Amino acid sequence: MKLAFQLFAFLLFPILIFGCRTTKITSTLVTTPITIDGNMADWPKTSSVLLADSSVTVRVANDGMNLYLAIETKDPEYMLDFRRAGITVWADLNGGKSKQVEMHFPAGLFATFDRNLGGFWQSLTPEEMDRASDKLDQLTKGILVVNQANEKFQDFPADNPSGFAAAYSKSNNQATMELRIPLQFQENFLTMSLTADQKTVGIGISTGSRFTGSFQRPVVGGPERGRRGYGRRGSYQSNSGENKDFWLEVSLAK
């Protein structure tokens, strides 16, 4: 009998400790919108969760209109991943783990634009080429939002004044990614909204910029992208050789 209870405890303890560790976090309600600039100074005191063997710290806040996500790490490997592969974030406003709404930051690590195709670029005036280059640079540094359901996507400038936005900063051997995800969004390529009674949001985070689901749009590529830094083809292999996806169950502060 004693042995049975010992066995029970032996089995139960690790399950309770490790098996039930669903990464849950309660977001902090903020009354003034957080500026997405990679600077955590305007963040209120929030609870945080540790992911990836405590290598990555995640904080979440919301203001009723947007969800704010701050991902910080001092781990050299994750810092390298942030810099080289960016991050991919999924937002499921139904509280699950759907990867339908996928965000990539910065966009330039995986988005492409081939200036050679069809001779369209060459017919621009020099002034138009400058404008187009500036615009492409801006988009490259921005955030790419993909709707896997309809395979549509849109690029947003990193400093987008409203809606999707993202920023990266590195200081004191710490890298910080800051993202703003709208809780209500309606454009041609994507409609998503948080229902009134929804209390949790699912957020997935990956340090590798890889596409998931059916959206595998091929673009006939050219060397221009690679040389000018407008894109990356092929999958990125992080140092650890594995993709690092984490899911959070975020309880929204109301």
Added chain:
Amino acid sequence: MQNKIFQLNNKINKTTFIFPTIILITFLLILGCAGRSGYTKLERSGRFGGVSLVQSDFDSLWNSRTITISPQQGGPFGFPPIMPGRGMGRPTGGGMFELIIRATLMDSSLIESGINQYAQLIGMTPAEKKEYQDRYDQDHYRGQYLYIWARVMTPFSDEYLNLNRWTFFLETESGHQLEPEKVIEQKVLPRMRMTEFSTDTTRENIPSPFPRNRRSAPFKIVQFYFPLKDYDSIPLLGGKYNTLKFGAVNVANFADKAEASWDLNQLKSEK
């Protein structure tokens, strides 16, 4: 003795009920908790794709109007097949074929889409867009010729990219063969990554036609301008033809030939 039997029964009862209970609780905990531990487990994402930075219909139109002409499985090099965007290229002469050609039929739908893409990208005014459209039409002899944009690549020596070695042609269903009246070629660009050239093959999990140790190859961009009509004055596009064949043949060896075709009816439906 009776006491011993009672103890034994008691032990059996405990064993019978407690152990299954422990197993059941453990099982429920595993299902209830470890199942939810998916929130922290590592997940492997899908294959990398890549998107254009500008959202438009251009990508899909481009891909549907692009065919690939290449060596085929069982051919002289034993290469596996390469699937084109629309038509399937194949060597027809039974000889060697050293090129891989990605040819795009620049019809009016695709050109309009490309113009719109750049106009949207930089926010052209209607007047700017009209000027851009006029410049493009002039640069590419629109209305005078049938324009085919191609990326010509070889896994072998750059010398195979010398266009004097090849005759490029269009062939109608009625057997008319037409050669381009203008050919504008760029200088050979140093290397192009194989994955970029054979995007369709990677998407469809079809092996690349190149040896595994080859990651890039020289290529050049070539613009072909063909007559708009065949020898019977029948328009190549928008007329009675359902398909249009594009190919290349080695001028020194007619057996060294490959071709692929566009399904014109399908392109019409995709406008």
